[in-house]
Amino acid sequence: MGSLNDLIFSTNFFYSIIRVTTPIILAAMGALISDRAGIVNIALEGIMLMAALSGVIFSAFTESALIGFVLALFTGVLMALILAYFTLELKTHVILGGIALNLFATGGSVFILYVVSGDKGTSASLASEIMPRIDLPLIKDIPILGEIISGHNIITYMALLSIVGLYLMLNKTRLGRKIRAVGENKDAAESVGINVKRIQYLALSLSGVFAGMGGAFLSMGYVSWFSRNMSAGRGWIALAAEAMGRGNVIGTSLTSLLFGVTSALANTLQVMNFPNEIVNTIPYIATVLGLTIYSIQKYKSKDKVD
Numbered sequence: 001m002g003s004l005n006d007l008i009f010s011t012n013f014f015y016s017i018i019r020v021t022t023p024i025i026l027a028a029m030g031a032l033i034s035d036r037a038g039i040v041n042i043a044l045e046g047i048m049l050m051a052a053l054s055g056v057i058f059s060a061f062t063e064s065a066l067i068g069f070v071l072a073l074f075t076g077v078l079m080a081l082i083l084a085y086f087t088l089e090l091k092t093h094v095i096l097g098g099i100a101l102n103l104f105a106t107g108g109s110v111f112i113l114y115v116v117s118g119d120k121g122t123s124a125s126l127a128s129e130i131m132p133r134i135d136l137p138l139i140k141d142i143p144i145l146g147e148i149i150s151g152h153n154i155i156t157y158m159a160l161l162s163i164v165g166l167y168l169m170l171n172k173t174r175l176g177r178k179i180r181a182v183g184e185n186k187d188a189a190e191s192v193g194i195n196v197k198r199i200q201y202l203a204l205s206l207s208g209v210f211a212g213m214g215g216a217f218l219s220m221g222y223v224s225w226f227s228r229n230m231s232a233g234r235g236w237i238a239l240a241a242e243a244m245g246r247g248n249v250i251g252t253s254l255t256s257l258l259f260g261v262t263s264a265l266a267n268t269l270q271v272m273n274f275p276n277e278i279v280n281t282i283p284y285i286a287t288v289l290g291l292t293i294y295s296i297q298k299y300k301s302k303d304k305v306d
Contacts, residue, residue: 016268024241025214027048028242029210034080037200040239042102044239045105046235047076047212048218048234049215049229050215052215055068055069056219073216074212075212076215079208081201084201130221134151136150163253211235241258258286
């Protein structure tokens with residue numbers, strides 16, 4: 001138990017919390033902005049997976065991490081626009097469309113990887129690039145704090161900035177007010193001249209950017225390769241984080257951090273040779289417990305209103 005305490009109460013553990021929370025926060029921000037526009041983006045898992053694959057393939061062939069990253073974001077937007085087209089134009093139920101994209105990404109990513117590289121499990125034969133780590137000036141020299149906050153992948157700092165940017169956009173800009181208006185009452189928004197469909201297309205596109213960034217981090221920051229199903233449920237965890245955060249940027253960020261803590265704890269327990277069958281379930285148990293608590297609270301608040 002002493003060694004477990006030593007691992008948990010260490011700068012490495014808190015550093016890993018920030019690291020493993022990065023893709024969850026990004027996907028959760030994607031879930032939040034689409035939800036505020038009245039569409040639940042069920043396809044986050046598939047978007048992250050395809051973006052992760054795109055980052056590896058394009059960075060390997062162009063020998064540029066930046067190009068790989070940009071095209072990973074483009075892949076995220078493309079996937080989100082496909083969902084938007086099926087939902088808004090063809091009137092497909094968003095949940096069915098999202099599940100279809102997730103299933104496509106699960107099998108399609110393996111097929112594309114095999115066609116491009118001949119690999120089926122991981123992108124071992126592709127010399128892909130990774131996004132750089134950044135040492136923060138001044139902060140890196142601060143004892144303890146510098147070891148925790150500095151030295152992360154640049155995408156991690158983008159994720160932290162995205163929290164601030166999304167909060168300001170939703171609460172301080174005209175576009176943010178339009179997005180919230182569409183999500184709260186489409187008919188009322190349309191009656192005052194807001195193009196509802198255009199706003200929802202835009203919100204889903206931004207959702208694809210965030211989820212694509214999270215996927216790019218997995219294969220160009222968290223590790224330096226692509227492996228099948230490497231999103232590992234993070235898209236679903238992000239949806240849970242957004243639901244528990246009640247569609248609020250700060251609340252969603254805090255619940256994402258909570259899930260990041262459980263993931264970091266699972267990684268730490270693996271180092272201590274705890275059974276993998278138990279360790280790997282910790283983040284998902286936390287997700288189920290979190291949603292259960294959220295549902296109970298929502299049910300109680302509904303009873304009070306009634």
